[in-house]
Amino acid sequence: MAIELDQLARAQDSIHSIQCTLGIPYWKHADFWILLVVGIASVVVAFMAYFEAGRAKKAATAAGKTVKIQTVMIELTEISQKLERLQPDIRFNEVRNLLSEISRRIIRYVSPFQKDPQLAEKIDILKAALSSAKESLNKVRPSDPMKEAETQFAVYYGIEGDFAAINMGVADLLGLLEKETINFGDKNANS
Amino acid sequence: MQTVESDELFGYLDQIVNVTKAGKINWVQANPTTYMWNFSTPQAGRVIIQKISAAETFKNPNGTPGIRPVVRFLLQAIDKTGGVKLALNGAENVAINQRLQSVFETIEATIAQRGIDFLKSIIPPT
Numbered sequence: 001m002a003i004e005l006d007q008l009a010r011a012q013d014s015i016h017s018i019q020c021t022l023g024i025p026y027w028k029h030a031d032f033w034i035l036l037v038v039g040i041a042s043v044v045v046a047f048m049a050y051f052e053a054g055r056a057k058k059a060a061t062a063a064g065k066t067v068k069i070q071t072v073m074i075e076l077t078e079i080s081q082k083l084e085r086l087q088p089d090i091r092f093n094e095v096r097n098l099l100s101e102i103s104r105r106i107i108r109y110v111s112p113f114q115k116d117p118q119l120a121e122k123i124d125i126l127k128a129a130l131s132s133a134k135e136s137l138n139k140v141r142p143s144d145p146m147k148e149a150e151t152q153f154a155v156y157y158g159i160e161g162d163f164a165a166i167n168m169g170v171a172d173l174l175g176l177l178e179k180e181t182i183n184f185g186d187k188n189a190n191s
Numbered sequence: 192m193q194t195v196e197s198d199e200l201f202g203y204l205d206q207i208v209n210v211t212k213a214g215k216i217n218w219v220q221a222n223p224t225t226y227m228w229n230f231s232t233p234q235a236g237r238v239i240i241q242k243i244s245a246a247e248t249f250k251n252p253n254g255t256p257g258i259r260p261v262v263r264f265l266l267q268a269i270d271k272t273g274g275v276k277l278a279l280n281g282a283e284n285v286a287i288n289q290r291l292q293s294v295f296e297t298i299e300a301t302i303a304q305r306g307i308d309f310l311k312s313i314i315p316p317t
Contacts, residue, residue: 004193125248128258132246135192138222150229151221151239152273157265158224161245165258168248 024074041050042175068179072109076170076177083167092142097156099137102166103130110173117177133162201277204290207238208297214305218298226298235271240264240295243282263290 026032079102086098106126113119140158142148148155210216224242247261268277279286279303 005194023212045287125256129246129248132244132258132260136244139242140222142222143220147221149306150224150237151227151241152219152269154239154241157243158222160245161243161261165246166249 005064037185041057057070066181068112069181072113073174073177075105076111076174080167080170083163083170086156086160086163088153090156091156092140092145092148095137095159098129099133102127103134106130106166106170118180119173120172122169122176126166126173127163129162129169133159133166197234201290204294207294210302211294211297214301218300218302226295226302229260236276238266239269240291240298242295250308263288264295265295266291 019115082098083104090098107130110123110126112117114123134160139157140155142151202291204246207216211218216228219229221239224244226240228238230236230238242262242264243263244260246258248256248258251257256301263275263281266277266279267275270276279291287291
């Protein structure tokens with residue numbers, strides 16, 4: 001009987017202890033605040049990671065664009081050097097081949113930038129110069145290819161102005177592309 | 192390239208126009224924009240006249256760059272060794288360019304007329 005009373009008293013103590021614990025508001029528990037701080041920190045870190053990933057993606061895209069621009073610049077520089085090496089005794093078929101090659105390459109390299117507001121105007125001028133060169137070349141097509149040498153430099157005189165315009169257009173475009181890459185570098189340096 | 196502007200030179204260019212009209216010079220079309228006159232007396236040589244159309248970049252009144260065609264004429268007198276004895280470039284002088292244009296157009300018209308005359312001569316009478 002005494003043992004049963006003792007067990008009952010202990011059970012009452014336990015119930016009382018539980019009642020006391022339940023009676024304290026949850027925000028007065030230390031573990032609540034620890035978990036809250038950990039939770040908030042997790043959310044902040046997750047947001048920071050999200051924004052950093054966005055910035056990294058943007059930087060990677062811009063870096064890819066810069067690499068592409070630099071590749072185009074190398075190709076355009078090569079074309080410009082080719083145009084500068086034009087010799088006065090060049091023959092009609094040589095000019096035809098050269099014009100065909102540089103037209104194809106220029107159109108291919110500038111096409112991705114056609115809708116770029118900074119470059120569109122220069123690209124249009126360059127394309128107009130290419131069209132003009134094609135027309136000028138047709139105007140010096142020899143009536144008799146065997147006698148082409150008799151009219152010395154006629155082909156050169158006929159196309160030199162247009163080729164100079166193409167070269168100027170290429171140089172103009174190179175300058176703008178160079179500016180684009182410099183701007184990209186500056187933006188990265190600031191960020 | 193030599194630049195010559197004188198009454199004497201213009202006189203010779205006018206003389207070329209007149210003898211071309213008279214059919215005394217046999218101009219040959221080397222390409223659509225170049226005519227050539229080969230001669231052997233009093234010494235061998237040739238005269239070449241070329242019409243050159245080129246693109247020129249320019250600024251529009253609103254400041255935007257554009258491209259426009261520019262036409263100029265070039266005349267070369269070449270001796271038998273192939274050396275250029277005289278070169279007149281219309282790009283260097285407007286007056287010379289106008290005179291060369293006159294020479295070129297006369298040659299063009301004469302050759303066109305020659306072609307028409309040839310066609311006329313081969314068509315049987317109706």
